[in-house]
Amino acid sequence: xIKIAVDAMGGDHAPEEQVKxxxxxxxxxxxxxxxxxxxxxxxxxxxxxxxxxRIVPTEGVIDMGEKDPIGAxxxxxxxxMAVSLSSVRKEENDAIVSSGATQALIAGAHMLVGRxxxxxxxxxxxxxxxxxxxMILLDxxxxxxxxxxxxxxxxxxxxxxxxxxxxxxEATVGLINIGTEEGKGRPLDNEAEELFRKDEHIRFYGNxxxxxxxxPPCDVLxxxxxxxxxxxxxxxxxxxxxxxxxxxxxxxxxxxxxxxxLVYRNLKRFKKRLDPxxxxxxxxxxxxxxxxKAQGSSLSEGFAxxxxxxxxxxxxxxxxxxxxxxESGAE
Amino acid sequence: xIKIAVDAMGGDHAPEEQVKxxxxxxxxxxxxxxxxxxxxxxxxxxxxxxxxxRIVPTEGVIDMGEKDPIGAxxxxxxxxMAVSLSSVRKEENDAIVSSGATQALIAGAHMLVGRxxxxxxxxxxxxxxxxxxxMILLDxxxxxxxxxxxxxxxxxxxxxxxxxxxxxxEATVGLINIGTEEGKGRPLDNEAEELFRKDEHIRFYGNxxxxxxxxPPCDVLxxxxxxxxxxxxxxxxxxxxxxxxxxxxxxxxxxxxxxxxLVYRNLKRFKKRLDPxxxxxxxxxxxxxxxxKAQGSSLSEGFAxxxxxxxxxxxxxxxxxxxxxxESGAE
Numbered sequence: 001x002i003k004i005a006v007d008a009m010g011g012d013h014a015p016e017e018q019v020k021x022x023x024x025x026x027x028x029x030x031x032x033x034x035x036x037x038x039x040x041x042x043x044x045x046x047x048x049x050x051x052x053x054r055i056v057p058t059e060g061v062i063d064m065g066e067k068d069p070i071g072a073x074x075x076x077x078x079x080x081m082a083v084s085l086s087s088v089r090k091e092e093n094d095a096i097v098s099s100g101a102t103q104a105l106i107a108g109a110h111m112l113v114g115r116x117x118x119x120x121x122x123x124x125x126x127x128x129x130x131x132x133x134x135m136i137l138l139d140x141x142x143x144x145x146x147x148x149x150x151x152x153x154x155x156x157x158x159x160x161x162x163x164x165x166x167x168x169x170e171a172t173v174g175l176i177n178i179g180t181e182e183g184k185g186r187p188l189d190n191e192a193e194e195l196f197r198k199d200e201h202i203r204f205y206g207n208x209x210x211x212x213x214x215x216p217p218c219d220v221l222x223x224x225x226x227x228x229x230x231x232x233x234x235x236x237x238x239x240x241x242x243x244x245x246x247x248x249x250x251x252x253x254x255x256x257x258x259x260x261x262l263v264y265r266n267l268k269r270f271k272k273r274l275d276p277x278x279x280x281x282x283x284x285x286x287x288x289x290x291x292x293k294a295q296g297s298s299l300s301e302g303f304a305x306x307x308x309x310x311x312x313x314x315x316x317x318x319x320x321x322x323x324x325x326x327e328s329g330a331e
Numbered sequence: 332x333i334k335i336a337v338d339a340m341g342g343d344h345a346p347e348e349q350v351k352x353x354x355x356x357x358x359x360x361x362x363x364x365x366x367x368x369x370x371x372x373x374x375x376x377x378x379x380x381x382x383x384x385r386i387v388p389t390e391g392v393i394d395m396g397e398k399d400p401i402g403a404x405x406x407x408x409x410x411x412m413a414v415s416l417s418s419v420r421k422e423e424n425d426a427i428v429s430s431g432a433t434q435a436l437i438a439g440a441h442m443l444v445g446r447x448x449x450x451x452x453x454x455x456x457x458x459x460x461x462x463x464x465x466m467i468l469l470d471x472x473x474x475x476x477x478x479x480x481x482x483x484x485x486x487x488x489x490x491x492x493x494x495x496x497x498x499x500x501e502a503t504v505g506l507i508n509i510g511t512e513e514g515k516g517r518p519l520d521n522e523a524e525e526l527f528r529k530d531e532h533i534r535f536y537g538n539x540x541x542x543x544x545x546x547p548p549c550d551v552l553x554x555x556x557x558x559x560x561x562x563x564x565x566x567x568x569x570x571x572x573x574x575x576x577x578x579x580x581x582x583x584x585x586x587x588x589x590x591x592x593l594v595y596r597n598l599k600r601f602k603k604r605l606d607p608x609x610x611x612x613x614x615x616x617x618x619x620x621x622x623x624k625a626q627g628s629s630l631s632e633g634f635a636x637x638x639x640x641x642x643x644x645x646x647x648x649x650x651x652x653x654x655x656x657x658e659s660g661a662e
Contacts, residue, residue, distance in 0.1 A: 131576060144509075144516065144517050176561065178557060178564070179473070185475065185557065186475050186557055209568075210564040210567075211565075211567040211568040213564075213569060213572065214568055214571065214575075226517055226558075227557075227558065227561055230507065230558055233540050233541040234544050234561075234565035234566060236541075237540075237544035237546070238544060238545055239569060240546070242570060244462045245604055249598070249600045251597075253596070255594070255597075256596075256597040258593055259592070259593025259597070262589055262590030262593065263586070263590035265584070265586070266580045267581075270576060270577055273576055273580065274573065274576065
């Protein structure tokens with residue numbers, strides 16, 4: 001049995017959608033057991049089926065708009081997020097899924113799960129839907145401390161993840177850049193490019209301009225934490241803005257209104273294909289355990305997808321596989 | 332009469348679309364005269380109306396995929412791009428519009444038009460269609476040399492442009508960042524933020540995350556040349572990718588195919604609203620003259636829009652207005 005901790009109190013619709021998501025996941029995935037961490041009474045209000053689900057009561061919630069993420073974890077050691085993270089370190093669970101505040105989750109994972117031996121920095125890596133399938137974008141966590149050697153370790157992680165979880169064969173890594181020619185970009189990009197080219201564990205595609213971001217020639221797109229976070233948020237902003245404009249234009253005029261009725265299902269599928277919640281959450285790379293950040297706005301389906309993803313990462317033993325590469329290079 | 336130089340040979344569809352665009356612009360804008368620079372014979376093939384249009388023959392074209400933009404200009408002084416740029420320096424023309432290679436145009440503008448007195452760096456500033464209207468994004472030129480004081484001067488330029496050309500009242504400037512709180516981002520961002528806050532010529536909105544990029548709370552979004560170029564290309568890539576997925580999904584099934592026929596005009600309007608060519612080109616800020624980069628893929632309509640924009644910048648005397656601010660700060 002794969003044991004998964006669920007932070008039931010994090011997220012815009014917690015605990016309802018988290019609890020429902022957990023029930024959905026258990027019903028669909030035969031080899032998992034879930035522990036819900038949170039307010040017992042609030043959880044029980046939504047928990048209609050306790051098959052392979054138990055509750056561990058916790059006190060307090062990490063606020064979503066946390067300004068001081070490290071402080072938030074330190075002063076809320078009994079919160080659902082802190083206790084569920086700790087359960088992974090104590091090997092009571094194999095993975096933890098949370099829709100809580102991103103920066104608090106990253107900070108808490110550092111403190112309470114701990115970094116993998118030899119791994120210099122953690123990273124957060126959302127999986128993005130593209131025209132052709134799925135792509136990993138990292139480091140989307142907004143780490144502003146940047147060194148090319150961090151990016152190399154993160155690329156190891158992403159390559160293994162792309163192969164083991166996304167089913168990519170011989171996963172390739174592209175460096176996000178302002179031009180495709182060799183030597184483009186900032187000194188950081190040039191140094192990273194050089195390290196990528198000579199690293200035997202990385203299949204380096206080369207520089208990739210983000211005008212290919214939804215139709216990328218590689219499986220992983222990497223940059224520093226500032227740039228990749230900007231790319232992720234620009235994708236989100238463009239998709240949202242285009243959605244608004246599409247809605248405004250489609251519903252104009254009588255023919256438009258009629259046509260929209262006919263393409264209603266098609267538009268729903270379109271929206272679904274672009275919905276990151278369909279894929280699951282974003283894994284935090286570089287920890288001693290599996291920590292998945294599900295979207296704050298997750299509904300039960302999205303949250304169940306994040307649990308499925310966590311289980312698969314445990315099943316494929318991704319963390320140990322990456323660990324072997326990191327340790328082999330750390331001698 | 333406003334005199335506009337047109338580089339007739341730059342662009343994917345040159346000189347045909349450039350020549351047709353020039354004729355369209357002259358027909359629509361009564362106070363302009365155009366000089367077409369390029370291969371006389373090739374131009375004449377498309378020039379069916381010479382009203383207020385003349386030709387200056389030039390030799391050679393700057394290649395679109397130019398690896399060494401400075402070298403390309405230096406070794407092609409008789410090219411349409413070089414001669415048309417020089418005509419602005421010589422005051423034979425008030426503005427120049429080119430669909431040629433961006434980096435070559437920036438380099439050529441530096442060498443042949445020259446930087447404005449006191450202006451530390453040039454920048455390229457596309458105008459982006461948003462949910463609510465238009466927004467200026469800069470520096471999208473991919474300058475990797477970055478200093479916060481360059482960004483301040485560029486913000487002066489963008490503010491004047493937003494007010495005089497885009498009709499924004501009391502234009503506001505936002506700093507592209509990974510979070511909205513004060514002090515977010517890299518040291519560069521913090522320094523820029525501080526300079527923006529205390530500058531009397533800039534109405535600083537604060538930090539803006541690019542998840543608002545198509546629905547921004549301000550009129551100008553600014554970052555360094557690397558980041559803004561990445562944002563611009565991510566918008567482009569997301570819009571393209573979403574367009575492909577939308578097309579795939581809408582045309583599925585019989586109802587879908589029928590519905591698409593009904594919403595055909597609506598989809599065309601949707602596409603048009605997102606088309607940057609509808610707005611014109613991107614101005615290169617910080618020069619002694621008006622230099623407009625029209626899209627490489629420009630068709631006649633888009634190119635005519637870029638000419639209209641160039642004429643309006645001359646009419647509103649944008650360069651002189653910015654010059655007064657720059658010089659007042661340069662004492």
